[in-house]
Amino acid sequence: MNCRHCGTPLTHTFLDLGAAPPSNAYLSADDLSRPELHYPLKVKVCDCCWLVQTEDYAQADELFRPDYAYFSSTSTGWLRHAAQYAQTMIHRLGLGKDSLVIEVACNDGYLLRNFVAADIPCLGIEPTASTASAAEQLGIPVLREFFGEQLGRQLVAQGRQADLIIGNNVYAHVPDINDFTRGLKAALKPGGTITLEFPHLMELLEHSQFDTVYHEHFSYLSLYTVSKIFQSVGLRIWDTEQLPTHGGSLRVFACHSDDPRKAASTVADLLEEETRHGLQIIGAYEGFQEHADRVKNDLLAFLIEQKKAGKKVVGYGAAAKGNTLLNYAGVKTDLLPFVSDAAPSKQEKFLPGSRIPVLAPSKLVEYHPDYVLILPWNIAQEVRVQLAELADGGTRFVTAVPSLEIV
Numbered sequence: 001m002n003c004r005h006c007g008t009p010l011t012h013t014f015l016d017l018g019a020a021p022p023s024n025a026y027l028s029a030d031d032l033s034r035p036e037l038h039y040p041l042k043v044k045v046c047d048c049c050w051l052v053q054t055e056d057y058a059q060a061d062e063l064f065r066p067d068y069a070y071f072s073s074t075s076t077g078w079l080r081h082a083a084q085y086a087q088t089m090i091h092r093l094g095l096g097k098d099s100l101v102i103e104v105a106c107n108d109g110y111l112l113r114n115f116v117a118a119d120i121p122c123l124g125i126e127p128t129a130s131t132a133s134a135a136e137q138l139g140i141p142v143l144r145e146f147f148g149e150q151l152g153r154q155l156v157a158q159g160r161q162a163d164l165i166i167g168n169n170v171y172a173h174v175p176d177i178n179d180f181t182r183g184l185k186a187a188l189k190p191g192g193t194i195t196l197e198f199p200h201l202m203e204l205l206e207h208s209q210f211d212t213v214y215h216e217h218f219s220y221l222s223l224y225t226v227s228k229i230f231q232s233v234g235l236r237i238w239d240t241e242q243l244p245t246h247g248g249s250l251r252v253f254a255c256h257s258d259d260p261r262k263a264a265s266t267v268a269d270l271l272e273e274e275t276r277h278g279l280q281i282i283g284a285y286e287g288f289q290e291h292a293d294r295v296k297n298d299l300l301a302f303l304i305e306q307k308k309a310g311k312k313v314v315g316y317g318a319a320a321k322g323n324t325l326l327n328y329a330g331v332k333t334d335l336l337p338f339v340s341d342a343a344p345s346k347q348e349k350f351l352p353g354s355r356i357p358v359l360a361p362s363k364l365v366e367y368h369p370d371y372v373l374i375l376p377w378n379i380a381q382e383v384r385v386q387l388a389e390l391a392d393g394g395t396r397f398v399t400a401v402p403s404l405e406i407v
């Protein structure tokens with residue numbers, strides 16, 4: 001396999017998690033009598049442009065199925081984050097009635113609703129039917145397509161170039177990152193701004209976040225590599241922000257290469273910090289598997305110990321990262337009888353691979369567990385507040401990444 005950005009043959013394996021089903025392929029009760037497709041889950045690193053990427057194995061349309069169950073609006077913290085971002089951008093870029101805001105992968109409209117409320121024209125792009133119709137109900141026009149160069153050119157032909165193009169947690173999920181970036185370039189008005197948010201590779205390495213690896217997540221990105229990809233299509237990064245979301249994300253601000261805007265000092269500073277962390281040295285990537293294995297082994301040891309002691313442990317949060325962790329560790333219902341989740345679209349379904357049932361939070365309260373394993377550790381604080389009633393009754397909370405912690 002060759003690097004998806006620069007074409008260099010990939011010779012270094014960064015992480016090998018065996019084989020797993022797509023992490024958002026939740027099962028219905030009927031599905032339990034059928035087999036599940038497992039795909040290899042292996043990540044490589046390019047020693048030329050340092051793009052960390054999953055091994056090729058399947059088409060994107062097999063992963064993002066029409067019944068895709070992730071609705072952004074179910075996380076209150078995420079909604080707040082989106083509203084703050086919209087207010088800041090409207091002010092910073094002076095957006096108004098004559099502007100156009102495009103969001104690629106607009107999901108259920110969790111972000112664009114803020115622009116609709118401010119009377120700023122917007123357009124969502126979302127290939128997943130269930131979330132796209134939720135966005136349309138909020139008054140957001142949605143194109144139900146995958147974004148890339150072709151769609152970018154189509155928008156230009158229709159006179160729909162954007163003053164602001166937003167891509168939150170989509171850039172890492174596109175199989176053809178070069179084509180997608182050419183699409184951004186095409187759809188951007190002269191003088192316009194692109195902002196992308198993606199989990200920062202430096203944090204993944206630093207905090208053993210191996211469970212953020214799943215099939216739908218094709219690339220693991222540093223500022224260094226994203227700058228290179230942008231440069232290759234005629235775009236330039238002029239500012240960056242480090243965000244706490246998803247265990248440490250980057251927000252990059254980009255413009256056309258010939259835009260007169262000056263780059264903020266944050267760009268050079270962060271590039272330097274990445275270099276200090278060794279992100280352009282193969283040694284920084286070797287040994288990561290060992291960290292992943294330690295997290296997995298510690299979790300298994302904990303679950304087995306509690307089982308022997310007759311304690312009740314259940315999970316919270318049917319998130320993609322939880323599925324990676326549970327499937328790599330081989331955890332089944334004997335060690336974790338159910339996982340609770342607030343999203344109605346996931347309740348009464350089963351986790352892919354482990355086939356652990358997903359139940360409503362009310363069931364969790366009835367069950368009186370001794371421990372709740374919070375799978376999306378990035379929102380652990382929020383979950384603990386939601387489940388304060390359980391804590392009052394003596395339940396304790398556990399997170400497994402970056403190391404097993406009981407709180």
Ligand SMILES: [Zn+2]
Nearest residue numbers: 003006046049
């Ligand atoms: Zn490369």
